[in-house]
Amino acid sequence: MSGIDGRKALVTGGASGIGLGIARRLRAGGAEVAVLDLPGDNLRDVRADGFSVVTADVRSRDEVAEAVAEACEILGGLDTLVLSAGVIHIKPLGEVTEEDWDLTLDVNLKGAFLVTQAAAPQLVASGRGRVVAISSDAGRCGVPLLHAYSASKAGLIGLAQALASELAPHVTVNCLCPVSTPETGMGQQVLAWKRKATGGSDRKVLDEISRIFPMARAGTSDDVAAAAEFLISDGAGFITGVALDVDGGAALNSLPGAAQ
Template sequence: MTALLDSRTALVTGGTVGIGAGIARQLRDHGAQVIVTGLTEDECSQAREDGFTAYVLDVRDRAACDEVIARAADELGGLSVLASNAGVYPQARIEAMTDEDIDLIFDINVKGTIHAVQAAIPALEASGRGRIVVTSSITGNFTGFPAWSHYGATKAAQMGFVRSAAIELARRGITINAVLPGNILTPGLKELGQEYLDQMARSVPAGYLGEPEDIGATVAFLASDGARYITGQGIVVDGGQILPETPEALEEI
């Protein structure tokens, strides 16, 4: 596609499916060497069929993050980009939410993000132009949705981490930013059925739902030299979804 990321080396956690796969494809299309991680061997096998080197990784495991990210950096000859995308979005109503529900989502979405960043810092600093991009969400930062209160809390926590981490990492030549997707056409969303997809598309001023590559394109920019002076920020990628004050506002278009 372009040489935007020529000579860059990248690791995408949760990069085998959905938004993560879109990120991996965009980074590769823009010239980066890319390795991805997935939660299962089946996921990784599919990514390998698509031409990626893929490792199994559960980001809840700090030691595994250290090992896999060091291995990826060694194979790539260094690491200049970390796309910390691994995450889950189970639903649970507040009154039914168990400690196990809370622990699971915080362990993956928040602790997993921190584990990946911690493990990648030495290689990113050594690259001289390290870039970290976290996949957060509009949910929890700008919007809410029933049964996703714990999910929204993790996504807001990620942004809190990004802002303070940006200060710590700036003098080490590393930027850290986030993308905040709206409704994106992932396999999980498609499983909800065409009627639901059509309803969601009607709530977006652009009139359609985004593709994983739309998120990937933003990650590619944040990973590039053109974003060298941007850090601690979150970019909303949602087709304008968070903008209307009321549903009736869209009727005026």
């Protein structure tokens, strides 16, 4: 994939899940990658795997500014930013606390804003900046019990579109809207919720996904990483302000199972 080799990328939430999948794919394509995440076992594992790491709570302007500056020093600049830090809670409306709401909006949306704000001067100066934000299918259409998550991911699409207009032509800004990826930590939370709601096993839930998705399987972090790689590549240099569904056709008005 042209345009990946030699890139200098910072991936937030890159110590696990989709963020880690993207970090690995970019490194495999020849990019220099720094991972930003909270301190902990996952970050230690990522460091042991050879990634450069910086720590920050993305809700803190000061921590974010320090981490972005450190990443720029490590990488010798910055031309690529992947916004993958995120949290989720799954609760009925009456059980959602103000703390639940604030945490989700602050990490998923405010955090994306703060990191992009801190990184923007370097991205613009590179002359070939890329920002890829990980939204969700829940940002396209609100999901019951995911009030804050849906709102944060819809807001992320709006933020990306505003940034795309403002930072052009020096930086492209795009979103990915994946369905749940069951092999990730967040995906496991969603799978457990669906298992409880339906009374079925993991296998039954995944079989149902395969039945109703036109592509006949659940999504994976590799699917999302491949889409992110494209949007970061030179081949996507004329694409900005886009929210790309990575959903196996789940949003289509199709006849379930017809492709099998």
